[in-house]
Amino acid sequence: MNSPLVTALMAALPQFVTGTWLTVQLVALSLLLGLLLATLVAVMRLSHLAPLSWVARGYIYVFRSTPLLVQIFLIYYGLGQFDAVRQSVLWPLLREPYWCAIIAFVLNTGAxxxxIMRGGIEAVPHGQVEAAKACGMGGGLLFRRIILPQAFRLALPAYGNEIILMLQGSALASTITLMELTGVAKAIAARTFQPIEVFCLAGAVYLGMxxxxxxxxxxxxxxxTPVKR
Incomplete structure (x- = not known):
């Protein structure tokens, strides 16, 4: 016969699936929007225009120097303290924990x-940039066709680490009532009084992802990378 724990875990399996799917949504959407934001910020960071460069530096410094949990709390709990925010068109989003988590994750991973993207852009061989300019490329075309593809390839190993860190950081969404994988595990552990088994199962799911x-x-x-094919 199945033990009560196994029976409870089997009964909670749909919750684990739902929590895992929510985790995937949070991570995927945050990484997509964060990559777009990061590309813009990296270009600003390398800009010769001092105001753009300093805005990018300030943003990167703030979000890399403060804990993600603090950022989540400031966005979810802090912004609602201002009447201007509650009366703005953004309030329907900012009062929802899902979108507050997305905003915090995007800003954090974007920094x-x-x-990472700045390092990739600076690692693109200068000779290739000069050759592209000699062929008549310039501005946005040079960036899209020569610099950005190579920068992303060079930055890919480091960006892979950031993806995994974002997956791990998504567990903090449970602190603002989101029932993602860790939130589901906490609820089941509280109900079954078997935290080791439940969190080992959740850890195995994280390991798989x-x-x-x-x-x-x-x-x-x-x-x-052609030479690695």
């Missing part, structure tokens, strides 16, 4: 990824 991310990054790196 780290911006530095981390393995898939690592393999995906390795395959992408291999595909984007």
């Amino acid at each position: 780290y990824t911006a530095e 981390s393995f898939l991310i690592t393999r995906g990054v390795q395959l992408a790196e291999r595909r984007l």
